Amino acid sequence: MNTAPVLQITGLSGGYSLNKPVLHDIGLQVQPGEMVGLIGLNGAGKSTTMKHILGLMSPHKGEITVQGKTRSSDPEGYHSALTFVPESPLLYEEMTVREHVEFTARAYGVERSDYESRTGQLAALFNMEDKMDTLSSHLSKGMKQKVMIMCAFVARPALYVIDEPFLGLDPLGIRSLLDFMLDLKKSGASILLSSHILSTIENYCDRFIVLHRGKVIAQGTLAEMTEAAGLRGLNLEQLFYELVQGGK
Template identity: 40%
Template structure:
């Protein structure tokens, strides 16, 4: 099971960004959706989380259809956006309780997990802080705690390393791997391909709103004459190919 995207076309009013996009993220699999800016990564994510309605195609998560059972579909997702979204009037603790209440899991057992995550990201003494006191990196850590505490069947992470220090990046990788080991699906976007190649199972490449490649990190490197350590050069190759067309 897991996430199945079949022949999705869509985008915004007057602008079709995605064109017949199909790929899957199996249970326990970590997939990185990559491509140049404007390739359709954010548009794809917005369709998965239900912010955009596809012009055609289907999205199914663990046999639940987004179009037929939108609430049940979305309840299976934990989403970490590229830019943190926090309420200025709520403390960190209030943010976390609100999220847990929305998912109807605000209990002692779950809060124990929250406290573990807060300690990992060095936020355990910030429960009474308002967002105005948080740095950009701290705001991102709040979003990470909010998502990982849910143990959702599908975790979507848009640029997980943005604004994080090296230690926090390592923590994120470990937590993503833990999600996979639990059998949850993970879909992420990143521009740090060499780093992602160390833990993702598969890359899905978008180019001009279409899937141009799907395969292991080794397969992607081999297809373009690169090594895993030089995979960050892949975007230079994509840009060169775009400039030539």
Template identity: 45%
Template sequence: MTLKINNLTGGYHGVSVLKDLNLTVEKGKAVALIGLNGAGKSTTIKHILGLLRPQRGYIELDGIKLAQAPEAFKQKLAYIPETPILYPELTLKEHIELTILAYHLDEAETWKKANDLLTKFRLDNKLDWLPIHFSKGMKQKVMIVCAFLAASDLLVIDEPFTGLDPLSALTLIDLVQEAKNQGKMILITSHVLSEVQDTVDQFAVLNNRKIEVCGSLNEIKAHYGLSEQDSFDQIYRVLSREQVQHG
């Protein structure tokens, strides 16, 4: 069971933001997609979600090619966007009910899991609230709850720590680890590397329109001439210098 991105070239309005991008996420593994702003992380995610059509290459999940069977492909993934997207006219309870319907979940079993997640994120007494009453962080937690309820093989998580309080961030990290233990695939983007470096198995550095290197924390550091003692955030300094040199 894998997510495979093969020789993906794509972007917007005929402009190639990505060129020959290759990336694999395996069962029970979490991969962090990292890079400077404008490197193409959001473009990559939009291609995985089927919001953009590749100019070349393909994306495959559990042997299902997105271009050939988009509905079956999308049924196998859940997405947590950087900016929460909720239906303004639906309560928290109705968002959960919508997730149950969308993924054809068992209602009783899913509500048992939902109540546990709602308690962990301190949302259990807000089932009748509309999104207008939620802070940005609370909206983000609603997105997280719904995504982890979904019967998905792949979780795509885009900058999830934005707006989360420290306790909620720790809860999310625990959920990612639990999902890995269940055999799910995780693709996560984050600028806060310290939050994810102990949770992810591999880091994929997006630079110059493709995956420049993919590996463990120390392998990535070594690729950029950094020592094991250097802060992982030093990678961004190296990438920034390269960008200036090639600019």
């Protein structure tokens, strides 16, 4: 069994300006079949970390590997091993839902039979069956978010990077998404999930990474973090408050 991390970040510092880095010596990893919650206040560095993983920003120093590959050594292998769900949906207005999903499947080299079965499953799961031939410009924000999720999940890469996916989703959509991520995890996929809804992700993520002011201030299971902080018995939301506001 392969126990090497799917995502490995070592000594990552970076940001929008060389003189004012947002991230400071970030170190984290995501193992095969693991869902990890990346949590922090607004401006803590969550989205900046994800942009570095995606290759939208270049590190000032440090290294990021996905399945042992770096963007510089094997850009195609690196990017084909991950997919991304952004916080705000970004779609082509004159393309239908079906065209978006098929376009993504083609980009990832998904076989036609797999594309068709997965598309049918995802459309049913997110109640989008009657919207598949609708232009994205005619969709609500929540439906647009569902299209982004469907595009990400029609592929089967090793790593899913998901940024605040619950915004705009209805309660049924949130539950469907969480249950589907659990199924992906059981199949061996790895998920790095950023969310402010701590009460929702507490029971779904295997481990958590707490970012504060661009630094990792805690990481591990909820039990491990509460033990390390001397705050046994707290739920994730209570622990997070104590870590970022209580000075622990």
